[in-house]
Amino acid sequence: MKVDYQKSLNPAQLEAVMTLNGPVLVIAGAGSGKTRTLVYRVARLIEHGVSPENILLLTFTRKASGEMLERAAGLADERCRFVSGGTFHSLSHQVLRSRADLIGFDRSFTILDRPDMEEIIQSIVKEMDIVRASIRFPRRSTIASILSKAVNLEQNIEALMRDEFSQFLEYIRDIQRIDVLYKNYKRSNQLMDYDDLLIFCRKILAENEHVRKELSDTYQYVMVDEYQDTNGIQADIVKWLATERQNVMVVGDDSQSIYSFRGANYRNMFDFPIMFPETKIIKLEENYRSTQPILTFTNSLMDQAQEKYTKCLFTKRKGGIRPKVVNVKTDPGQAKFISRTILGLLNEGKSLKDMAVLFRAAYHSYELELELTRQAVPFVKYGGFKFMESAHIKDLIAHMRILFNRNDAVSWGRVLRLINNIGQKKSSNIIKWMQKSGVQPWQVGEWPGAGKDSQGLKALGDLLRQLTDENMKPERALELANKYYDPILRERFDDFPKRQKGLEQLINMASRKRKLKAFLDELMLDPPSSNADVSPLENDSYLTLSTVHSAKGLEWPVVFVIWVMEGYFPSSKSRSSLQAIEEERRLMYVAATRAKDKLILCYPGQEELPIWQLAEMGYISGLSSFIQSLHPEVMDHSSLDNNILNNNFSNFSIRKKQPRVIVNTAPFKESSVNSSGLKQGDRVKHPAFGMGVISKFLDKEKVEVLFRDAGRKLLHLEYTTLDKV
């Protein structure tokens, strides 16, 4: 098939597609045909005689690369399917599986996911003597994110904590010790977490010329999608891969960088030309997705960004309506408003699959999900809940993992504790015994300390012996383990029928695989993101609910955005707060640019005041920094339909309970403290943040107050009064 590039592409896209050699940076606004450009370039390379295996397409998710190659195949040539593609993590994994010895690891190392990491951290914390300071010790998930972020930002723990986790500085020594112990633990047990995959891959590339040579011979043309979402380590990996031949194209959009929590740094895009001085820069600014009013809104949103790289989206599409902002007052009000508007659109002949509801965090849609169920509107939700992370799935998988890495103490512990009467203590004794005596996994039943539990241990041993058969099909292995696990499942979970279905789906997924080990690795690196991935609805028309993160790269004619404004405070001068606002802005940008024709923003405002007025008073934040873009010339501030409002919501609580946070409130004169008789533990009322409790006096000017109704960032306020309650 001959591809007509001239006809299918605009001049900028054409240039990107036709430039095959040398480094290229494509700055591509939302909806500017970024994927299209990559697809055509793959087709062009192959047409030009490059062999598909010599092309590497790095994307953010494996699904994205699959879809892209599928499209390329449909467009040009079946051979496009053989292009090497995947995520940075899967590439790193591939590199490491065959070369782990270069960094002193066994090739059979096990990959840890986040819950595994947290479990190890917890066991480390348990063994340490921690002196309790004035605040609670950070929870394991917080510790995990500190350690992980330090790796991804390539910062030391101290600097990172000063910057972003200042509330836990009291425990800095402990965290640093946990860091060391955690690293040692991983090494001695042949374990690697997600961050290690990247770190070690880079290390191997940096230190071994022959590996670099080998890889750049294989991957002669490298393309990276969503480059704004890469972190420094990933950028280095790109550098090492491409340094020899310099045939590398990266594509990205700085205003869509929403993974900074993971160390992503959109500045990588602008460092790219420094890394590769010959770089040709191409900008894609014509938008093929949205109407002009939507683009006017999103452009004005980015106009106010602290840091941006000029790029102005335009479209040749005529007409369109202004995006709407609706104060839905309460969560139930919001649910009713959205579901009724959707029903209205259905009456007009629109289809459910043309609509999506987007939000920042998975729990923001809970209320809506209930309402949609009541109204019998079918929907699929993406993001948030992870199939792989549910306990029953992890339990079953753990039985397999211990066979491939018998040092995997995390999985051993999991498996052993499923047996009645075996808990923390006994399981760790058994693991110690097995490591010391060097018995085979299936000999676990021979543990000398066994009493009542010997039956259970024997049964486990029998299962493991069966599973050890090298040639066993993944499906069969999972079935055997499932048979063993089923009684445990029934006993432990009230909702076991649902979970049994999940396990069946897992077994079903395995039926398509040949190698068990490969299947397990794939589950860790490319886990099904939600129930949606595992069991797509039969019904072909359903509404999409999705986190903004999971909606990246997708589009719908009608998009609702649920915008919950908790959490960020512009009055704070701290860097992290400013950063948070900039991140929120980009998040809103990504959400809004998903819409083709109609964009409706909902916010549950608690007051009768217009939103910008609240923001200017300093009550709400987040949105306040880009509030001007919501002014009438770009936004339609319609009020809520009275029909919807009149369904008395008065018996509902206004909003869910908000997080408790630490807030510095100033100034607080010593005399006023004394004269008002305030002391630690007193309840106080703050005009904007509601009820709080005085936690301690910092100095003459400052008192630290715990508020229930604020966000979670450290905040410095100018208010002079706190009313004692």
Add this chain to the structure above:
DNA sequence: CATCACGCTGTTTTT
């Protein structure tokens, strides 16, 4: 030593 019931705390996003 395992397990259960209770009360307190702190809420994102993903490989």
Add this chain to the structure above:
DNA sequence: CAGCGTGATG
């Protein structure tokens, strides 16, 4: 609303 620590019970 779940995950954690704690204290009582088996």
